[in-house]
Amino acid sequence: MAVDKEELKxxxxxxxxxxxxxxxxxxxxxxxxxxxxxxxxxxxNAANExxxxxxxxxxxxxxxxxxxxxxxxxxxxx
Amino acid sequence: xxDLKKHDTPMVDExxxxxxxxxxxxxxxxGDSGSQACLDLLGQLELSYKDxxxxxxxxxxxxxxxxxxxxxxRYSDQPDKFxxxxxxxxxxxxxxxxxxxxxxFLRKLCDMWDHRGSGVFNFHGSTGDTVMIGTTxxxxxPIFFDLTHQFDMDLGGSGSNLRTPSCCIGRARCEFxxxxxQAICYDLTMTYQDELHRPAFPYKYKFKISGCPNDCVAAIxxxxxxxxxxxxxxxxxxxxxxxxYVNGExxxxxxxxxxxxxxxxxxxxxxxxxxxxxxxYWDGKELKIDNRECTRCMHCINVMPEAxxxxxxxxxxxxxxAKAPILExxxxxxxxxxxxxxxxxxxxxxxxTDLIWDWWMEEGRNRERLGELIQRKGLPTYLRIIKRKPxxxxxxxxxxxxxxxxxxxxxxxxxxxxxxxxxxxHLA
Numbered sequence: 401m402a403v404d405k406e407e408l409k410x411x412x413x414x415x416x417x418x419x420x421x422x423x424x425x426x427x428x429x430x431x432x433x434x435x436x437x438x439x440x441x442x443x444x445n446a447a448n449e450x451x452x453x454x455x456x457x458x459x460x461x462x463x464x465x466x467x468x469x470x471x472x473x474x475x476x477x478x
Numbered sequence: 479x480x481d482l483k484k485h486d487t488p489m490v491d492e493x494x495x496x497x498x499x500x501x502x503x504x505x506x507x508x509g510d511s512g513s514q515a516c517l518d519l520l521g522q523l524e525l526s527y528k529d530x531x532x533x534x535x536x537x538x539x540x541x542x543x544x545x546x547x548x549x550x551x552r553y554s555d556q557p558d559k560f561x562x563x564x565x566x567x568x569x570x571x572x573x574x575x576x577x578x579x580x581x582x583f584l585r586k587l588c589d590m591w592d593h594r595g596s597g598v599f600n601f602h603g604s605t606g607d608t609v610m611i612g613t614t615x616x617x618x619x620p621i622f623f624d625l626t627h628q629f630d631m632d633l634g635g636s637g638s639n640l641r642t643p644s645c646c647i648g649r650a651r652c653e654f655x656x657x658x659x660q661a662i663c664y665d666l667t668m669t670y671q672d673e674l675h676r677p678a679f680p681y682k683y684k685f686k687i688s689g690c691p692n693d694c695v696a697a698i699x700x701x702x703x704x705x706x707x708x709x710x711x712x713x714x715x716x717x718x719x720x721x722x723y724v725n726g727e728x729x730x731x732x733x734x735x736x737x738x739x740x741x742x743x744x745x746x747x748x749x750x751x752x753x754x755x756x757x758x759y760w761d762g763k764e765l766k767i768d769n770r771e772c773t774r775c776m777h778c779i780n781v782m783p784e785a786x787x788x789x790x791x792x793x794x795x796x797x798x799x800a801k802a803p804i805l806e807x808x809x810x811x812x813x814x815x816x817x818x819x820x821x822x823x824x825x826x827x828x829x830x831t832d833l834i835w836d837w838w839m840e841e842g843r844n845r846e847r848l849g850e851l852i853q854r855k856g857l858p859t860y861l862r863i864i865k866r867k868p869x870x871x872x873x874x875x876x877x878x879x880x881x882x883x884x885x886x887x888x889x890x891x892x893x894x895x896x897x898x899x900x901x902x903x904h905l906a
Contacts, residue, residue, distance in 0.1 A: 428678070441678070444676070459537060460537055460538070460541065460546070460549070460550060460551065460636060461536050462551075464845055465547070465637030465677035468539065
């Protein structure tokens with residue numbers, strides 16, 4: 401069953417913020433854990449919307465993309 | 479012109495001495511004409527040669543609004559020594575299919591890049607993109623605006639995204655092509671825009687489309703999904719042209735090896751004996767091919783292009799899972815579907831892609847490519863996921879495990895047993 405997108409975004413943001421205190425960058429698969437009932441594609445779409453809303457941010461090495469919460473991690477590269 | 483700061487670069491200068499043109503020469507020329515960034519690039523490279531380690535900080539939080547790919551953050555870890563390249567980001571631009579440009583377009587693109595970036599391009603990166611090397615964070619959005627509004631170009635793929643689909647020159651210029659590679663490449667690019675621009679996967683995913691088994695984009699060696707043109711009828715033979723090759727009237731390989739004298743063309747030695755499946759026969763007058771045994775190696779067609787041509791019943795062979803050597807070594811892709819008709823709107827390849835992606839997104843580990851997931855889970859599992867049956871060509875080696883593992887649906891009645899029925903015959 402499809403999960404509510406706003407609810408999912410809230411869960412992802414809560415999960416990411418909690419985790420960011422220990423690990424500033426997360427893989428998309430880490431974000432799946434925010435709501436185990438959500439499908440990978442739903443998590444991906446919700447996470448991408450959060451980036452558009454400036455609540456999450458991408459970190460890309462060029463080969464891999466990770467997600468971060470603005471304000472956490474190394475500000476030197478922002 | 480502002481004062482330029484040149485760096486002492488004896489080791490980099492060595493690169494300029496060889497017989498081939500060098501990027502060091504090009505950067506020096508551009509640096510001498512006023513680009514401090516190019517001089518700083520050479521200076522940092524010299525320092526890297528000296529220290530035997532890179533001075534680029536890899537990656538960063540840079541991009542354009544709404545996109546999660548296409549921009550690769552690059553920062554110097556020696557910004558005080560090389561201030562002009564303190565931030566020197568790379569942009570991957572989705573190349574036109576088969577990389578056709580007009581000179582007017584390129585001039586305009588160069589003018590824009592001179593204005594907004596370093597003026598240094600890479601035509602093209604390994605993935606196929608037009609690569610713009612070196613700009614600052616502030617210029618990213620203006621460049622993106624110019625590209626999309628003035629050039630009808632878009633950013634390509636980078637990071638854990640679908641990478642920019644890439645194709646060979648196809649029917650635009652190649653008589654061997656069994657596919658309209660450009661149309662397929664364009665359609666896949668447009669269909670999967672979201673996956674291209676926003677990270678969706680555990681790692682990169684690549685489509686590469688080659689028009690014939692010569693595989694000029696090396697799809698079989700690099701892509702998660704290789705679409706390679708093939709035919710399923712017979713190789714077309716012009717017996718008169720075969721005779722002309724034998725008589726020396728036509729140059730083998732279209733003259734590609736005519737830089738030295740290899741002696742007269744010997745069809746037996748140079749074509750028949752080199753056929754990997756020995757499916758060809760030459761009786762001195764007529765060339766015969768047992769097409770059922772042909773493995774599509776293309777050797778005979780490449781040697782005698784005027785005499786032999788691919789058949790007319792054309793489509794694509796689909797292969798999965800090539801990758802570079804990060805885990806378990808490099809891997810060529812595995813043949814999955816020997817023949818798939820490739821006609822617009824390409825529904826069959828898209829249905830297959832959906833099955834693959836759903837499985838990989840669910841099961842793939844972080845930074846695990848499709849080929850590695852197939853290695854880890856096994857080809858039989860992969861075939862079950864994509865709803866295909868195994869074929870003999872997929873058998874890598876004779877079985878060494880004597881057990882047969884049945885699935886429940888393969889056993890009449892399944893696994894479920896009634897305990898009551900059992901107890902009627904067996905006391906507890």
